Amino acid sequence: MALVNDHFLKLPNNYLFADIAKKVNAFKVMHPKADVISLGIGDVTQPLCPAVVEAMHKAADEMGTFEGFRGYGPEQGYDFLREAILKNDFLPRGIHLDLDEIFINDGAKSDTGNIQELIRWDNSIAVTDPIYPVYIDSNAMIGRAGLKGEDGRWSNVIYMPCNAKNGFVPEIPDRRVDVIYLCYPNNPTGTVISKEELRKWVNYALHNDTIIFYDAAYQAYIQDDTIPHSIYEIRGARKCAIEFHSFSKTAGFTGVRCGYTIVPKDLTAATLTGERVPLNPLWYRRQCTKFNGTSYISQRAAEAIYTPEGKEQVKATIDYYMQNSHKMLSTLRSLGFECYGGENAPYIWMRIPDGFDSWHFFENLLYGANVVCTPGVGFGPSGEGYVRFTAFGNHEKTEEALDRIAKWSRKV
Amino acid sequence: MALVNDHFLKLPNNYLFADIAKKVNAFKVMHPKADVISLGIGDVTQPLCPAVVEAMHKAADEMGTFEGFRGYGPEQGYDFLREAILKNDFLPRGIHLDLDEIFINDGAKSDTGNIQELIRWDNSIAVTDPIYPVYIDSNAMIGRAGLKGEDGRWSNVIYMPCNAKNGFVPEIPDRRVDVIYLCYPNNPTGTVISKEELRKWVNYALHNDTIIFYDAAYQAYIQDDTIPHSIYEIRGARKCAIEFHSFSKTAGFTGVRCGYTIVPKDLTAATLTGERVPLNPLWYRRQCTKFNGTSYISQRAAEAIYTPEGKEQVKATIDYYMQNSHKMLSTLRSLGFECYGGENAPYIWMRIPDGFDSWHFFENLLYGANVVCTPGVGFGPSGEGYVRFTAFGNHEKTEEALDRIAKWSRKV
Numbered sequence: 030m031a032l033v034n035d036h037f038l039k040l041p042n043n044y045l046f047a048d049i050a051k052k053v054n055a056f057k058v059m060h061p062k063a064d065v066i067s068l069g070i071g072d073v074t075q076p077l078c079p080a081v082v083e084a085m086h087k088a089a090d091e092m093g094t095f096e097g098f099r100g101y102g103p104e105q106g107y108d109f110l111r112e113a114i115l116k117n118d119f120l121p122r123g124i125h126l127d128l129d130e131i132f133i134n135d136g137a138k139s140d141t142g143n144i145q146e147l148i149r150w151d152n153s154i155a156v157t158d159p160i161y162p163v164y165i166d167s168n169a170m171i172g173r174a175g176l177k178g179e180d181g182r183w184s185n186v187i188y189m190p191c192n193a194k195n196g197f198v199p200e201i202p203d204r205r206v207d208v209i210y211l212c213y214p215n216n217p218t219g220t221v222i223s224k225e226e227l228r229k230w231v232n233y234a235l236h237n238d239t240i241i242f243y244d245a246a247y248q249a250y251i252q253d254d255t256i257p258h259s260i261y262e263i264r265g266a267r268k269c270a271i272e273f274h275s276f277s278k279t280a281g282f283t284g285v286r287c288g289y290t291i292v293p294k295d296l297t298a299a300t301l302t303g304e305r306v307p308l309n310p311l312w313y314r315r316q317c318t319k320f321n322g323t324s325y326i327s328q329r330a331a332e333a334i335y336t337p338e339g340k341e342q343v344k345a346t347i348d349y350y351m352q353n354s355h356k357m358l359s360t361l362r363s364l365g366f367e368c369y370g371g372e373n374a375p376y377i378w379m380r381i382p383d384g385f386d387s388w389h390f391f392e393n394l395l396y397g398a399n400v401v402c403t404p405g406v407g408f409g410p411s412g413e414g415y416v417r418f419t420a421f422g423n424h425e426k427t428e429e430a431l432d433r434i435a436k437w438s439r440k441v
Numbered sequence: 442m443a444l445v446n447d448h449f450l451k452l453p454n455n456y457l458f459a460d461i462a463k464k465v466n467a468f469k470v471m472h473p474k475a476d477v478i479s480l481g482i483g484d485v486t487q488p489l490c491p492a493v494v495e496a497m498h499k500a501a502d503e504m505g506t507f508e509g510f511r512g513y514g515p516e517q518g519y520d521f522l523r524e525a526i527l528k529n530d531f532l533p534r535g536i537h538l539d540l541d542e543i544f545i546n547d548g549a550k551s552d553t554g555n556i557q558e559l560i561r562w563d564n565s566i567a568v569t570d571p572i573y574p575v576y577i578d579s580n581a582m583i584g585r586a587g588l589k590g591e592d593g594r595w596s597n598v599i600y601m602p603c604n605a606k607n608g609f610v611p612e613i614p615d616r617r618v619d620v621i622y623l624c625y626p627n628n629p630t631g632t633v634i635s636k637e638e639l640r641k642w643v644n645y646a647l648h649n650d651t652i653i654f655y656d657a658a659y660q661a662y663i664q665d666d667t668i669p670h671s672i673y674e675i676r677g678a679r680k681c682a683i684e685f686h687s688f689s690k691t692a693g694f695t696g697v698r699c700g701y702t703i704v705p706k707d708l709t710a711a712t713l714t715g716e717r718v719p720l721n722p723l724w725y726r727r728q729c730t731k732f733n734g735t736s737y738i739s740q741r742a743a744e745a746i747y748t749p750e751g752k753e754q755v756k757a758t759i760d761y762y763m764q765n766s767h768k769m770l771s772t773l774r775s776l777g778f779e780c781y782g783g784e785n786a787p788y789i790w791m792r793i794p795d796g797f798d799s800w801h802f803f804e805n806l807l808y809g810a811n812v813v814c815t816p817g818v819g820f821g822p823s824g825e826g827y828v829r830f831t832a833f834g835n836h837e838k839t840e841e842a843l844d845r846i847a848k849w850s851r852k853v
Contacts, residue, residue, distance in 0.1 A: 031619040031652040032561040033710035033718045037726060044729055072512040082505035085738065086498055092696065093494035100484040100695040135547055135698075135736070142731030146582065149444040166730045170558065171583075207443040240443040283512040284504065284737040286547075298445035306445045314449060317456055318578045319554030324547070324736050325696040326497065 036172040045162060045407035046070055049391075056395055066430040068357075068418045069401040071216065071376070073281045075349060075423075077330075078342030081280060084333035088326040102322040105313060106133025106289070110328045113335040114289060118274070124261040130293050130309060132316060133331075135286040135323050137246045137275035142167040143319075144242055144271060144290070145208075147311050148298060152207035155187035157199055159217055159408030159415075161244070164210040181410050190411040191218060193380070197369060198226050205237040211260075212244035214251060217408045217417040218378040219354075219370020221256045227263050234269035240298065240308075241266075246275040246288070249347055251373045259291075267293040271308070278375065280334045280343045287327040350375050353427045354420035360431045361418075364438050375420040378405070382441070387413055398437035400430045448584040457574060457819035458482055461803075468807055478842040480769075480830040481813040483628065483788070485693045487761060487835075489742075490754030493692060496745035500738040514734040517725060518545025518701070522740045525747040526701060530686070536673045542705050542721060544728060545743075547698040547735050549658045549687035554579040555731075556654055556683060556702070557620075559723050560710060564619035567599035569611055571629050571820030571827075573656070576622040593822050602823040603630060605792070609781060610638050617649040623672075624656035626663060629820045629829040630790040631766075631782015633668045639675050646681035652710065652720075653682040658700070661691040661759055663785045671703075679705040683720070690787065692746045692755045699739040762787050765839045766832035772843045773830075776850050787832040790817070794853070799828055810849035812842045 049069055057065060077085075091097030105111075111131045119126055134140045142163050145154075150173050156164055165186060168174040175185030182188060187206055189199035197220035202209075211230065213222040234241050241260065248258040260266045275288035282288075292312045297305040333339045358371045367380035379402075381390040387404035394400050394416075403419075405412030422430070461481055469477060489497075503509030517523075523543045531538055546552045554575050557566075562585050568576050577598060580586040587597030594600060599618055601611035609632035614621075623642065625634040634642075646653050653672065660670040672678045687700035694700075704724045709717035745751045770783045779792035791814075793802040799816035806812050806828075815831075817824030834842070 030650045030711040030715075032564055033712060033720070033723070034559055034561050035712055037559070037723045038712070038718065040726060042722075044726075070513075074510070074512070076506050076510040077501075077504045079505065082501050085501035085504075089489075089494050089497035089501065089738075092489045092497075093491065094488050098486070098488040098693070098696075100486070100693070101482075102696055136733045138733040139731060147446055147449070149446050152444055163730055170727065170730065238442045281510075281512070283733075284510075284514055286733065286736045299442040300445055300447055300450070303442075306450065308445070311445070311449045314452060314456075315582065318575055318582065319551060321548045321550040321695075321698065324698045324739050326501075326738055327736050 034170070036170055039177055040166060040169055041177065045403070048407070049401065049403065052392065053395065053401055063399045065395070065399045065401060066422070066426050067401040068422060068427070068430055069403045071419050071421065072283050073278065073421045075281055075346050077281055077285070078334070078339065078346065080333045080336055080339035080342055081330045084329045085326050088329035092325065099325050102325055102328070104316045104320055104322050105129065106131070106323060107325070107328050110332050113332050117335045119259065119261070122258060122262055124259060126291065127294065129313070130291055132290045132292060132312065133323050133328060134288050134290055135327070136277060137244065137273045137288040138163055140288070140290045141242065141244055141273050143315070145171065145173065146315055147308050148208060148240070153185065153187065154208045154210070155189055155202055155206040156210045157191050157212065157215070158188040158410060159191065159405060159412035160210070161212060161216050162408070164242070188410065191215070191220075192411060193367070193369065196220070198222050201229055201233050206239055208240050208242065209234070210242045210244070212246070214247040214374035215370070216247060217376055217403065217405070217412065219374035219376030220378070221251065221253070221373045224255065224257050224262065227257055227260060231260065231263045231266045231269060235265050238299070239269065240296070241270040243270050243272045245272055247278055247374050248274070249279040250351065250375055252351065253373055256373055261291070267295040269296065271296065276331050276334065280331070281346060282331070285327050285330055287323055287331045349424070350420045353422060353424065357418060357420060357427065357431060360435065364435055371420065377418040377420070378415050379418060381414060381416055387416055390416055393441070394434070394437070397441070398430070398433040400433055446582070448582055451589055452578060452581055453589065457815070460819070461813065461815065464804065465807065465813055475811045477807070477811045477813060478834070478838050479813040480834060480839070480842055481815045483831050483833065484695050485690065485833045487693055487758050489693055489697070490746070490751065490758065492745045492748055492751035492754055493742045496741045497738050500741035504737065511737050514737055514740070516729045516732055516734050517541065518543070518735060519737070519740050522744045525744050529747045531671065531673070534670060534674055536671060538703065539706065541725070542703055544702045544704060544724065545735050545740060546700050546702055547739070548689060549656065549685045549700040550575055552700070552702045553654065553656055553685050555727070557583065557585065558727055559720050560620060560652070565597065565599065566620045566622070567601055567614055567618040568622045569603050569624065569627070570600040570822060571603065571817060571824035572622070573624060573628050574820070576654070600822065603627070604823060605779070605781065608632070610634050613641055613645050618651055620652050620654065621646070622654045622656070624658070626659040626786035627782070628659065629788055629815065629817065629824065631786035631788030632790070633663065633665070633785045636667065636669050636674065639669055639672060643672065643675045643678045643681060647677050650711070651681065652708070655682050655684045657684055658687040659690055659786050660686070662763065662787055664763065665785055668785055673703070673705075679707040681708065683708065688743050688746065691759070692743070693758060694743070697739050697742055699735055699743045761836070762832045765834060765836060769830055769832060769839065769843060772847065776847055783832065789830040789832070791828050791830060793826060793828055799825055802828055805853070806846070806849070809853070810842070810845040812845055
């Protein structure tokens, strides 16, 4: 008999955003005239900027000519894009990288899901809680996460609670862990980590021979200059961290599919006999075997966000979303809600009133105000008691949603 | 210590096409004025057809407007493309599929590499030999392939030799195997499988509870109407086969990145306790976790090849390549070489003269005629004694290469 990979069967059948969509659809069927506003899923709404559209036109034209046609590109991505990334995202912050430490991908989700292939199935992993579900699910699929308990926790995963008490930056683990997933600015809490705090994690990793998978997908939303955009701003991080970037939220590329991953050459993992193996060539081998490069058009589109016009246009859209975020923060706070994040990230993490659990609050808000949020518990056990709002809507819709929440909250 | 996935360390450091590139570069350094023509790597050379370029322009424009902007698409791909595929590639052949049996991807390489995640690590696998290296390497990375021996064979892989004697369709295995990889029209041999032969494989799979991973990436090159374009033309295949398609060779999408995979709902694998688990929802779960959909622009580009103009234009390019192929076949045969394939596929598999091994022949052809081929042994042990030529060049370059081979062969 061909046997199924039974680790898949341990995964819950339901996927957070599919569950939300189902509940929202059920509501719409019962209330066909209601105008539901979603502040739930983290997808952008504003169009691609003109510089990007122009670059896509140019690339499409090139591909239609004998001289300009490009077939298979380098699995690791074109130099034109890797150079633009290095020059704009790293060198100005004093971070020097070799071009072949930069791997272009089709979005950060693929790489954050696939990166665990590089490490043995029995490494221990620790995650912040709440957390982006992909980190755990991708480990569960290969058996590394163990079994999922009744309490929603996986047996082989160390959960590091992030809550108001610790400012949403978890305590350093009191024992050693092989691999740690960190995401800052954080999804879902919208909170950030200071250089000083991040340094503690890098030092922990260096002392404990731990690898940090650092997800920086939201770094473009940082408004406070003292907050690190990259873990490589911390000395020593080249020896212990892989970093994931995305153009999805930076430039509205959720439908265009392009991002990048940094795998420094100084980063090694051990064999059972203690030899050190650099992970950079292993990731290159992985990509050459199971990936065939990112669309040429998407790579030219990404390059365009680093032009002077592109930079300006992309910043304008980020500012637009951050105006939503600030408006949401002030309104929700004025209504008496306890809110976190939202200052250097497009997410607001809101404490829900006593007496609600997060799915209960979600349903009440949907039926009472026709506004969709994301129940915090969907991101992990420590997410219970919170909901996530996203700032990716239009101004008008977002303000309308806030008005409705205000009216509804006075009645609750 | 964070431990490395040591299965990666069993992989050879060298990758076939990287080795070839290195040798070609060494030659060019020594002979800077030589005009080297490559009939080696399987990449296309002709530009995207006008219908595709137009569709990309339209999609780029849409993405630049509020009304037309699309963010995250469905992980499984947009219905517009899945409907076009169903209507054009399957219904006319009497194959009925549900839309959610079709998964759009960013090229067949990703899915042929990732599909093995669905089955247990200890399933037995069988591959045709020679073979596209991704099938084995992706299994090796998770330990399923075992260890690589001195003879180039992996210890847990069953090799099914394809040679002139068996018409490049291997014998049915004499014992049961959990998973079999088949690729027809075949890369690298360019040979095809008849319906009658394919039926034997489907029957074997049904009787032995075997899953067939069927790579149909080259089906658009089939000229003979009796040759199957899809394994689902065979009754029962829905219960035992997953099929991979690509637009890379069909429409020159090697740089655009789009293809699709069929996972029928009738296909199941077993748990250790004998329960049957359908693989379709598992693949959907895999894609939702580790993939975020294919670029919207690439999907619109793919849709365009199914329009009347698109079909005509794509066929013209395929005919162009097949003219190369026929010319190559007749010339090489007239020179006395034994050639296979090339009639329903863009690859010619040529027996090399006695006294050469395939790397030796490769080097002689490079230095003697400044023409690049691919050494057959790079595709597996049974590839020794052969080289692969591809028909993806320009007419002029291909004819020039043939002239040089003719002159050179008279001297050898």
